[in-house]
Amino acid sequence: MATNEQIAKQVIEAVGGEENIQSFAHCATRLRIIVHDREKIAEDKVESIDKVKGAFFNSGQYQIIFGTGTVNRVYEAVQKLGITGSSKEEVKKEAKNQGNTFQRAIRTFGDVFVPIIPVLVATGLFMGLRGMLTQEQVLSFFGLAPDDISQNFLLFTEVLTDTAFVFLPALVAWSTFRVFGGTPVIGLVLGLMLVSPALPNAWAVASGDADPLNFLGFIPVIGYQGSVLPAFVAGLVGAKIEKFFRKRVPEALDLIVTPFIVLLIMSILSLFVLGPILHVVENWIFTGTKALLELPLGISGLIIGGLNQIIVITGVHHIFNFLEIQLLENLGYNPYNPIVTAAVAAQGGAALAVGFKTKQKKLKALAYPSSLSAFLGITEPAIFGVNLRHGMPFVMGLIGGAVGGFIASLFQLKATGMSITVIPGLLLFLNEQIFMYILVNVVAIATAFALTYFFGFKDKESI
Known part of the structure; x- marks a missing residue:
């Protein structure tokens, strides 16, 4: 396996050399590069580099997926080669005028809300924990009843759960x-x-x-x-x-x-x-x-679960942060989250099926960690690194998301927070919904896995 220094050199060469790099930065999973001339990028070379899980253009940036942790080390290796990096804010400013007006507007909207999300996630987790600790079944395990809970304790939990929204x-x-x-x-x-x-x-x-x-x-x-x-x-x-x-x-x-x-x-x-x-x-x-979320017979989950990851590809999905905040503030719960969870889990299931079926070592080594990343709530490695590149696995993932979303909507699952899904999302369902939440994820993953394994992937493409 190549060292991070070797990978850094290969990345620079594949994107057209140091003179073609206008600026670069990184986020949690991706190296983000703005180039002077897009035509100079050898995309096949980029995607064949060790540890690269996929690459794509979005919002005026060439984004190379390495995954959590790895991207930091590769970024540092690129810097050691004498190329000056930029902050994410600087890269965003340089990419600001790229893309159409709608994309730029949504990107700006995302820039406003992304820094706020961590405290709203924490608030959702506090809501979930309070819901668990005040459940009669949980209390009975410790020989307590709801009337035994101190009013001062409940007041303290309100400080934790209400402050961010107030x-x-x-x-x-x-x-x-x-x-x-x-x-x-x-x-x-x-x-x-x-x-x-x-x-x-x-x-x-x-x-x-x-x-x-x-x-x-x-x-x-x-x-x-x-x-x-x-x-x-x-x-x-x-x-x-x-x-x-x-x-x-x-x-x-x-x-x-x-x-x-x-x-x-x-x-x-x-x-x-x-x-x-x-x-x-x-x-x-x-x-x-x-009104959309309340469509009868699980129709809303079918639609949202089936289309969500298509919206993610366009890069305009940050607008839904605003909608989720509104749902939590007005209803006190979030019915959108369990539907989206199914969409995320299904893409992981499709990537996992590719990993199981392929005999290509590099694709297998790419598919397994990409599926794990999706199960932890980050789908970019699975989508751009595996499923979209082979076409049908992505479609099968959409179907799995629709099926899982249908169940989530049919049984009216309600998250206590936002922005975390699949395995981490369990923390938003620490109440009587927990088993149904697990079922939604299992069904979404199993549907996408089965459809991809039997119908959606033929192990003929080279990578």
């Missing part, structure tokens, strides 16, 4: 200011203004326990606990306004005057104009999403 607008506004070139702390304060305790609580208004403040006889003003869209647009507009004034306010006054003007303008604009309008739009989006 102050979600602050997180969104902070991240949006950061992405659009504003001062993040101004965005943070603006977001906190949207959930100020001086305003009627959004959840209290929704339940009828409080009334909106009425300005000018027709403008309803409330807090925006759990809302996303008003904070996102407020952050975008606020960052642009800040940049406008930064260029015009004298440097001696900038530190005081600019934040004052931005917060004054944006607090008025957000609470009296953007908030009321976008809150209505947000409710429309939520209603449409909920």
Whole structure:
């Protein structure tokens, strides 16, 4: 097996040499390279390099899949050869103008929400653990009943599970200011203004326990606990306004005057104009999403489970983070997650079948770890490294995802969080749903595996 230094040299040569590399960075699984001339890349050579699990163009970047851990070492080896790397942010800026308008917009949307996801994942895990610890069956194992649980303990769990969603607008506004070139702390304060305790609580208004403040006889003003869209647009507009004034306010006054003007303008604009309008739009989006997920007879799971990984290929799947946040905030659970879990697991099942059936050592060595990666929730190695390259395994994975999604929808599985799937996703179902969740994954994997093994893969292609 080649060393990481040898692999680094082979990668540089295959992408057209050092002079063809504009910039490069890496994420959790992929080396991301922007090149001057795409035609100079020898894609066959890239994919034949040891430890490479696939390669593809997306969002203006040539992305080479190495997998978790390996990519860090290869990146370091490339740097040792004298090629200066870039941060992921710098690479994103250079790729910003590549792709169509829709792709660029979705990519920006993803840049805002990706940094927030870890705390929402943690919140979901806390919800799952609370659900497990308050189950009557679990408590009886320790000789306890629900009435034995301390109210102080329950209050503490509410701090863990509710804080991120109560102050979600602050997180969104902070991240949006950061992405659009504003001062993040101004965005943070603006977001906190949207959930100020001086305003009627959004959840209290929704339940009828409080009334909106009425300005000018027709403008309803409330807090925006759990809302996303008003904070996102407020952050975008606020960052642009800040940049406008930064260029015009004298440097001696900038530190005081600019934040004052931005917060004054944006607090008025957000609470009296953007908030009321976008809150209505947000409710429309939520209603449409909920209607799709509530289609009868498991139809929603069949559709979403079958199409999800096609959307992943396009790179615009980050928009669903917004929808999942809305579901958790409005419903208290996430019916989208178990359906997507089936889609992810099925691609792993298809890749596993390729590994079992092929006699090609390199393909086998690629398929097994790619399937494991999918079972841990990351499908890119399985999709781009194995299934798409051979065509039909990807299709069989889509079918497996549709079947698993159908079962998840039919039995109305509800995750307590978001963004983790398959094996890690077990933590979102630590309640009476756990066995059904396992069944959904097993069925998705088994369906994709069987279809791929018997009908979807012939071991004739060379790799």
